[in-house]
Each structure stands twice: as structure tokens, then as C-alpha cells.
Amino acid sequence: MRKSLLSTIAATVTAAIAVSGALMGPAAAAEPIKVGAIVSATGPASFLGDPEKKVLELYADRINKAGGVDGRPVQLTVYDDGGAADKAASFTKRLIESDGVDVIVGGTTTAATMAAVPLVERAGVPFISLAGAVVIVEPVKKWVFKTPHTDRMAAEKVMEDMKARGLTKLALLSEDSGFGKSGREQTVAVAKERGIELVADETYGAKDTDVTAQLTKIKNNAAAQAVLVFGLGQGPAVVTKNYRQLGIALPLYQSHGVASKEYIRLAGGAAEGVRLPAAGLVVAAQLPESDPQKTVVTDFTKTYEDAFKSEVSTFAGHAYDGLMIALDAVKRSGGTDKAKLRDAIEQTKGYVGTGGTVTMGPKDHMGLTLDAFHMVEVKQGDWSLVK
Amino acid sequence: MFAELLQYLLSGLTIGAIYALAGLGFSIIYNASHVINFAQGEFIMIGGMASATLTASGVPLPLAILIGCGGAMLVGVLVAKFAVERARNASTVTLIIITIGASIFLRGVAELVWGKDFKRLDAFSGETPIQILGASMQPQSLWVVGTAAVLIVAIGLFFSRTLTGKAILATSHNRLAAQLVGIDVKRVVLASFALSAALGAVGGAVVAPITFSYTEMGIMLGLKGFTAAVLGGLGHGPGAVAGGLIVGVAEALGAGYISSAYKDAVAFVIILAVLLFMPNGLFGKRGTERV
Numbered sequence: 001m002r003k004s005l006l007s008t009i010a011a012t013v014t015a016a017i018a019v020s021g022a023l024m025g026p027a028a029a030a031e032p033i034k035v036g037a038i039v040s041a042t043g044p045a046s047f048l049g050d051p052e053k054k055v056l057e058l059y060a061d062r063i064n065k066a067g068g069v070d071g072r073p074v075q076l077t078v079y080d081d082g083g084a085a086d087k088a089a090s091f092t093k094r095l096i097e098s099d100g101v102d103v104i105v106g107g108t109t110t111a112a113t114m115a116a117v118p119l120v121e122r123a124g125v126p127f128i129s130l131a132g133a134v135v136i137v138e139p140v141k142k143w144v145f146k147t148p149h150t151d152r153m154a155a156e157k158v159m160e161d162m163k164a165r166g167l168t169k170l171a172l173l174s175e176d177s178g179f180g181k182s183g184r185e186q187t188v189a190v191a192k193e194r195g196i197e198l199v200a201d202e203t204y205g206a207k208d209t210d211v212t213a214q215l216t217k218i219k220n221n222a223a224a225q226a227v228l229v230f231g232l233g234q235g236p237a238v239v240t241k242n243y244r245q246l247g248i249a250l251p252l253y254q255s256h257g258v259a260s261k262e263y264i265r266l267a268g269g270a271a272e273g274v275r276l277p278a279a280g281l282v283v284a285a286q287l288p289e290s291d292p293q294k295t296v297v298t299d300f301t302k303t304y305e306d307a308f309k310s311e312v313s314t315f316a317g318h319a320y321d322g323l324m325i326a327l328d329a330v331k332r333s334g335g336t337d338k339a340k341l342r343d344a345i346e347q348t349k350g351y352v353g354t355g356g357t358v359t360m361g362p363k364d365h366m367g368l369t370l371d372a373f374h375m376v377e378v379k380q381g382d383w384s385l386v387k
Numbered sequence: 388m389f390a391e392l393l394q395y396l397l398s399g400l401t402i403g404a405i406y407a408l409a410g411l412g413f414s415i416i417y418n419a420s421h422v423i424n425f426a427q428g429e430f431i432m433i434g435g436m437a438s439a440t441l442t443a444s445g446v447p448l449p450l451a452i453l454i455g456c457g458g459a460m461l462v463g464v465l466v467a468k469f470a471v472e473r474a475r476n477a478s479t480v481t482l483i484i485i486t487i488g489a490s491i492f493l494r495g496v497a498e499l500v501w502g503k504d505f506k507r508l509d510a511f512s513g514e515t516p517i518q519i520l521g522a523s524m525q526p527q528s529l530w531v532v533g534t535a536a537v538l539i540v541a542i543g544l545f546f547s548r549t550l551t552g553k554a555i556l557a558t559s560h561n562r563l564a565a566q567l568v569g570i571d572v573k574r575v576v577l578a579s580f581a582l583s584a585a586l587g588a589v590g591g592a593v594v595a596p597i598t599f600s601y602t603e604m605g606i607m608l609g610l611k612g613f614t615a616a617v618l619g620g621l622g623h624g625p626g627a628v629a630g631g632l633i634v635g636v637a638e639a640l641g642a643g644y645i646s647s648a649y650k651d652a653v654a655f656v657i658i659l660a661v662l663l664f665m666p667n668g669l670f671g672k673r674g675t676e677r678v
Contacts, residue, residue, distance in 0.1 A: 209598035
């Protein structure tokens with residue numbers, strides 16, 4: 001009797017295991033899509049990384065509440081590299097090896113991105129960077145993509161605008177930061193291609209509090225017809241104030257590095273009349289209804305500002321684009337097979353994001369054209385589209 | 388040509404006046420305690436941040452500067468009391484390292500309190516540039532130079548006319564003898580920290596409209612102030628002021644006539660040259676007197 005009871009229990013347990021095994025079948029289909037992210041949420045680049053992290057978390061959450069992608073939830077793993085490239089590398093390793101992610105979004109800075117590149121290339125994991133420099137996608141790397149505009153495009157856009165105004169001689173003032181140096185190189189290269197003559201090539205320190213000396217040199221340079229400043233943070237605001245102080249009458253251009261309201265706030269009245277290339281997100285409200293980006297950027301701005309009660313930044317937009325391109329590719333490739341996912345990202349066509357319309361290809365892992373930039377001018381303390 | 392030179396000089400004097408204020412702070416503390424206080428830049432930062440954030444929330448400017456000053460003095464006293472005084476038997480090098488630690492700590496706290504973004508403070512009397520013989524300067528530059536001049540004279544009077552000032556001077560000349568005649572040396576050290584913190588904070592408030600304020604603004608200003616103090620001879624007040632102006636003008640001329648890429652290098656080349664060829668600075672007493 002006793003024995004039969006035991007065997008009954010054994011049978012029941014076996015059955016139970018069998019049943020749960022059967023249940024595992026459908027459960028496996030709803031396996032999460034593992035998205036890894038490395039951002040600089042703290043440290044010197046936190047003004048870029050912090051909004052990026054917030055956006056990734058916000059949208060992963062929203063997508064899951066809406067039922068996920070093809071019924072599969074998004075499982076987001078975010079690591080903060082604190083702005084250190086070596087940490088970015090070790091977190092990338094962790095994402096690939098322990099977390100087993102399907103796709104990685106991130107690398108807030110170019111340095112962090114380039115530290116992660118060899119690892120993702122070796123492991124074969126699709127990687128969408130949020131950093132600016134051209135080197136990330138030129139030459140093309142099999143597994144590496146990026147969402148933000150490049151400094152090269154900014155230089156091209158500025159020179160296009162100069163030509164339209166009949167100006168051919170440019171004075172360049174660049175910051176001695178990574179961003180400024182790369183911007184300087186690209187400006188020099190683009191100027192050659194576009195027949196713009198560089199008549200001055202000055203630099204300033206990222207933390208300089210006075211650049212009147214450099215600007216005086218430019219002011220006394222009779223050949224200069226326009227001035228382009230390539231920098232990030234407070235430096236360009238100091239330059240702008242000194243520029244007005246010296247009463248320089250030439251048109252002043254800034255790079256996309258200052259396309260945030262913070263620049264206008266810091267430079268105050270001195271910023272009036274400054275022109276710069278910026279993503280559609282910055283001028284969301286002013287885009288014509290016919291603009292394909294209109295709905296995307298207005299929705300994104302509203303969602304972001306409602307959730308965080310702070311002004312949306314282009315950097316937040318880069319993270320949104322990165323996540324959406326990745327998930328869109330998951331949908332199109334019908335799963336998370338890494339090789340298929342990579343191919344699907346490369347085939348992204350006509351995706352309308354906050355940065356512009358993205359059409360990638362085997363030779364273009366960014367997919368943005370010059371149309372993605374809008375030339376804006378500061379008017380009465382706000383951006384205004386240059387028509 | 389002349390207008391260009393004048394422009395460089397004006398830029399240099401403005402920035403030099405800021406360095407002079409920072410350098411003076413180094414000298415005061417060095418006199419009283421023989422500590423080179425690398426948290427001096429952070430006092431400047433506290434003054435700048437407090438006045439920028441307080442005025443932004445509606446506090447009138449003079450009151451905001453006073454509050455910033457008071458806050459910086461309190462922080463200065465706390466640093467002296469809890470970091471420097473506790474290690475008073477340690478070697479000078481240890482004490483210097485302690486002040487570097489204090490500066491990193493203060494920056495961290497400031498980041499928590501005020502956040503990481505840049506704060507703007509409106510110029511005290513408008514932003515219409517003043518034209519002088521073809522060169523131009525911001526009205527705020529006059530405030531910086533004027534404030535520096537007033538503070539420097541006031542500090543001079545404080546040291547020569549008040550008992551506390553004389554006590555600080557006495558301590559700097561001979562700590563033991565000062566103690567023997569009844570000067571409370573510990574309080575002198577506290578007073579010197581409070582004084583240089585107040586100097587730094589006022590300096591921070593007047594330069595904020597030019598430089599913007601942020602939690603890391605003190606690093607470079609502190610280093611340049613240190614250069615100014617060494618150039619003028621550590622512990623020599625008027626020397627620090629001259630040193631600050633020289634460094635500022637040299638930087639502006641260097642950026643204008645040589646290359647803007649080497650602007651910061653100018654200050655550090657000066658400090659290397661001074662340390663190699665005239666370790667007591669331009670006006671410092673010879674080392675033998677200190678034995």
C-alpha cells in the first residue's frame with residue numbers, strides 16, 4: 001500500500017513536470033528582448049548620458065506596458081560608465097558575456113564607443129552608438145551603427161549656408177576638447193572640398209573664461225567673412241559674449257554642440273543672430289506640418305517633458321532613435337538572431353526619428369543626410385528656423 | 388596695432404585681477420599656517436555658485452553675495468577646524484594633500500547641492516561694452532578690477548591697523564613667539580581661513596558674470612592663483628597681486644601674439660621658471676630668514 005502511494009506521488013510529480021514542460025513552450029516564445037545600454041549617466045559627460053538613460057528606461061517601460069514587441073517584453077540593462085572609456089569596455093564585456101544581450105545601445109561619448117567597438121566586433125553583437133564623431137562609422141564596421149549627426153555634417157551645413165549668403169572666407173575658432181578637435185579636422189577637410197578658404201584657425205581652452213585675445217586676432221583679419229566656433233558647454237557662450245564685446249560685425253556660426261537652450265540662457269542677449277545647424281527636435285514646434293519629422297518630434301518632446309519636467313535635449317533624442325531602430329529591426333527580422341538583427345538594422349530604410357530620416361546601407365551605418373540638419377538662428381532668446 | 392595691444396592688456400588685467408584675488412587667499416593662509424590651501428579655488432566656486440543661484444531665486448544681489456561670503460567663511464572654518472587643525476603635527480606636504488582632499492570633497496558636495504550645469508549671473512551694470520582707444524571691455528571687468536583693488540587695500544589695512552591682523556602677521560613671523568606673547572595661534576589659523584574664504588567668495592561673485600559659475604570653476608582659478616602667489620613670493624600679499632596681474636597679462640599676450648593653443652602653458656612655464664631660478668618669487672623674503 002505504502003509503496004503504491006509513493007509511486008502515485010512519483011507519477012504525479014512526473015506528470016506535473018511534463019505539464020510544466022509543455023507550458024515552457026509558449027513561455028519561450030515570450031522570452032524578453034535583451035537590450036543592453038552603456039551610458040555616461042554621471043561624470044563629465046552626464047549632461048549627455050543622464051537624459052539618454054532616462055529616455056531608454058522611459059521607453060522600455062512604455063513599450064512593455066503596451067504589450068512589448070511582437071508580444072515579447074523588452075528587458076533593459078543599463079550600466080553607467082561615469083564617462084570613463086575603460087569602464088565602458090568592461091561593462092560591454094559584462095553585457096555580452098554575463099547578461100547575454102541581443103543588442104547594445106550606447107556609448108555616450110566617442111571614447112566610450114571606440115572602447116566598446118573591438119569587443120562587439122569580436123563577439124558579433126549589434127551595437128548602436130549615441131556618440132558624434134565620424135570615426136565610429138568611417139570606415140564602416142560590421143556590427144557598429146550610430147544615431148547622432150556627425151561633426152562633418154555640421155561643417156558641411158554651415159558652409160552650405162555660407163555659400164548661400166555669398167561668403168567664402170571663414171575664420172575657425174575651435175575648442176581644445178575631443179569634440180572641438182575632431183570638428184576642426186572635419187571643418188578643414190570640408191572647406192577644401194567646398195571651396196571655402198580658411199583664413200584663420202584659432203583654438204581656445206574648454207575652460208577658458210576669456211577669449212578676447214583670439215577674437216581680436218580674428219577681428220583684425222581683414223579677409224575673414226564669417227566665424228565658426230566648434231565647441232561644447234560654456235566655452236561657446238564665453239566666445240559669444242566676447243564676440244559682442246569686441247563688436248565684431250561678421251556673421252557668427254556655432255556647431256550643433258550648443259543646440260540646447262542652455263547656450264541661449266548662458267550667452268543671453270549676445271546669442272542673438274547666431275546661426276547653427278540643429279536637429280529638428282530643437283525646433284519641433286516650428287517645423288512645418290508637411291515635415292516628416294513633425295509628429296515624431298512633437299510626440300517625443302511632449303512625452304519627455306511630461307515625464308521628467310525638464311527641457312528635451314537632442315541627446316535624449318539620440319537614445320530614443322537608437323532604441324527604436326533596434327526594436328524596429330527585431331520586428332523586421334522576426335527575432336533576436338544576432339546576425340539577422342544586424343542585417344535588419346543595416347536595412348533600416350526611411351525610419352523617421354528625432355535626428356532625421358534614417359536610411360542605412362552596407363556603406364552607411366548612420367543613414368542621415370544633410371537634410372537632417374536645420375539651420376537655425378537665435379531670435380529673441382529662442383531658436384528660429386532659417387528659411 | 389596699438390588697439391590690439393591695448394585689447395590684450397585689458398583682457399589680461401581683467402583675468403589677472405581674478406588671479407590676484409585667488410593668489411592673495413593663498414598668501415593669507417600660508418602666512419598663518421604655512422599650509423598651501425588648494426581648496427582656495429573652491430571658496431571662489433562657492434561665492435560664484437551661491438550668488439548666481441540665490442539671485443536666480445529672487446534674492447537681491449548684495450544679500451546673495453553676503454550669504455555666499457558667509458557660507459564660504461563657514462566652510463573655510465570647518466576645513467581649518469576639522470581637516471587642517473586635526474593634523475597639525477603632520478608635515479606640510481601632508482597638510483597640502485589634506486587641502487586637496489578637502490577641495491575634491493567640496494566639489495562633490497557642491498555638485499549635489501547645485502547640480503552640474505552652468506549658472507548664469509547677470510552683469511552688475513549692464514553688458515554694453517566700454518570703448519577705450521579702439522579696444523573694448525565689459526563693464527563687469529571694471530567691477531572685478533575695482534573689487535580686487537578695494538579688497539587688497541582693505542586687507543592691507545586689516546593687517547597693519549587691527550589687532551587680529553597684527554596677530555596673524557606675528558604668527559607668520561614666529562609661531563612660537565606669538566604663542567608665548569599670548570596670541571591664540573589656533574584662532575589665528577581659523578581667522579585666516581575665514582578671511583581667505585571670504586576673499587575668494589567675493590571674487591567668485593564678481594567674476595561669475597564673466598566666467599559663468601559651475602562646480603568645477605575653482606580648479607583652474609585655484610591653480611592660476613597659486614601661480615600668482617608663488618610668482619609674487621608665497622606669503623607676500625602685494626607680491627601675490629602683482630603676480631596675478633603678470634600671469635593674466637602674460638597669458639593674454641601669449642594667446643594674442645604667439646598661439647592661443649599655449650595660453651594655459653604660459654602660466655605654468657612662468658611657475659617652472661620661478662621655481663628654478665628664483666624660488667622665493669619676485670618679492671619673497673630669502674629662505675634663510677625663515678630658519
